[in-house]
Amino acid sequence: MNDLKTSKLPVQDIPSDDLDPYQAAPQELRDVWKSWTKTKAPFPEVKQKLQPAQTTIPEGLLVEEFVTFVLEHLFTLFRNDPRGLESFIDKCDPHEDGQALSMENAVPSGIPDQKSFSKEAFMHYARSTFVQPIQACCNVRSSLSRASTVTRISGLIFLPDLLPPIVQQCLLDMLLHREFSKPENQTNFHLNYYVSYPDNQASFFSTLPHLSSLTPKDPAQNKPLSNRTALDKSLHWITLGGQYDWTNKVYPAEAPPKFAEDIASLVGNIFTDMIPEAAIINVYSAKDKLSMHRDVSEEADRGLVSISLGCSCIFIIGMQDKTTGEILYETLRLNSGDAVYMAGESRYAWHGVPKIVPDTCPEYLQYWPGNLYPQWSEWMSKKRINLNIRQMFESGVVGHDS
Numbered sequence: 001m002n003d004l005k006t007s008k009l010p011v012q013d014i015p016s017d018d019l020d021p022y023q024a025a026p027q028e029l030r031d032v033w034k035s036w037t038k039t040k041a042p043f044p045e046v047k048q049k050l051q052p053a054q055t056t057i058p059e060g061l062l063v064e065e066f067v068t069f070v071l072e073h074l075f076t077l078f079r080n081d082p083r084g085l086e087s088f089i090d091k092c093d094p095h096e097d098g099q100a101l102s103m104e105n106a107v108p109s110g111i112p113d114q115k116s117f118s119k120e121a122f123m124h125y126a127r128s129t130f131v132q133p134i135q136a137c138c139n140v141r142s143s144l145s146r147a148s149t150v151t152r153i154s155g156l157i158f159l160p161d162l163l164p165p166i167v168q169q170c171l172l173d174m175l176l177h178r179e180f181s182k183p184e185n186q187t188n189f190h191l192n193y194y195v196s197y198p199d200n201q202a203s204f205f206s207t208l209p210h211l212s213s214l215t216p217k218d219p220a221q222n223k224p225l226s227n228r229t230a231l232d233k234s235l236h237w238i239t240l241g242g243q244y245d246w247t248n249k250v251y252p253a254e255a256p257p258k259f260a261e262d263i264a265s266l267v268g269n270i271f272t273d274m275i276p277e278a279a280i281i282n283v284y285s286a287k288d289k290l291s292m293h294r295d296v297s298e299e300a301d302r303g304l305v306s307i308s309l310g311c312s313c314i315f316i317i318g319m320q321d322k323t324t325g326e327i328l329y330e331t332l333r334l335n336s337g338d339a340v341y342m343a344g345e346s347r348y349a350w351h352g353v354p355k356i357v358p359d360t361c362p363e364y365l366q367y368w369p370g371n372l373y374p375q376w377s378e379w380m381s382k383k384r385i386n387l388n389i390r391q392m393f394e395s396g397v398v399g400h401d402s
């Protein structure tokens with residue numbers, strides 16, 4: 001049985017160097033992908049052949065991991081703009097299981113004064129104030145017990161509902177308010193536009209929708225875009241850590257920017273078989289798709305972690321059976337908070353997203369970015385975000401910028 005804590009899972013015989021990143025997927029898989037692009041609501045049930053996977057992640061450790069992740073985020077909110085902390089606390093609704101996150105009730109005398117609190121003091125305060133309600137929100141028992149292997153795709157592990165809602169909210173803030181605003185993290189905008197960043201690395205969602213942050217490099221080819229069009233329609237990807245070169249399908253030779261520590265620590269402590277070194281934030285709008293492809297540019301046969309946020313999608317993954325030559329595939333529906341771990345043979349499997357399932361963004365993310373940036377409220381309601389995290393080098397990244 002596959003296990004998320006084995007030091008290294010067996011990989012397929014072919015090293016990634018021998019796999020052509022430009023090769024097209026087998027026709028059979030492309031046909032399956034295409035048929036899903038044409039499927040209209042109501043969506044038929046996606047059939048999955050799943051078997052329980054043995055996860056040796058202790059539940060207590062996972063909850064502690066989530067609590068630390070949330071507290072770190074609360075500190076960032078508090079330091080940058082205490083209104084963020086207030087609005088975060090306000091929007092924390094009762095958890096699906098009926099366990100209330102009553103942080104409001106847990107703050108006896110309001111939010112402390114921003115200036116008089118060091119990080120240590122804030123963490124101390126937050127541990128005594130917020131930990132119990134956050135722990136209640138991070139109930140992971142049912143999620144761990146549903147971890148599954150996908151019968152026909154060797155090495156693939158599916159972890160439904162791995163990230164609790166509060167952790168998804170924090171992760172989304174970190175990705176789109178913070179990582180997106182770092183000039184070293186490239187986006188699809190950079191291919192055709194000069195990007196002007198908000199002051200002090202503030203969120204792009206603090207910009208006014210009718211203004212523009214993008215100037216076309218070639219005005220004959222690309223027209224100016226308002227922030228509204230850019231964020232609503234044109235943003236497709238952001239890269240973190242190792243900045244993948246999509247044109248040449250390689251990672252640049254120079255040392256990559258440092259991967260965000262809080263995200264790396266969350267992911268790396270759950271999926272201990274890989275070191276998070278590079279990631280792609282895929283941003284899908286309602287009609288977006290991702291064609292069948294393989295991720296073969298990494299020089300490390302380590303598992304790839306994929307986390308879904310927002311609207312659900314249909315995900316197809318397939319590969320050729322080594323002995324019979326038969327094409328095997330599975331179709332999964334990925335919902336907000338689900339994780340997929342592509343390890344072992346599945347690491348180099350063909351995969352793609354033919355469909356975003358409309359109107360499936362869970363309520364706890366629908367209003368994001370919420371009260372803090374009212375002009376952009378409900379931006380997330382029609383979006384799907386996929387965080388796709390990889391290890392680039394077998395021996396790990398050396399000498400990256402700090």
Ligand SMILES: O=C(O)CCC(=O)C(=O)O
Nearest residue numbers: 280282295306353386388
């Ligand atoms: O969006 C997804 O679930 C898959 C993304 C993906 O395959 C990729 O980034 O290579």
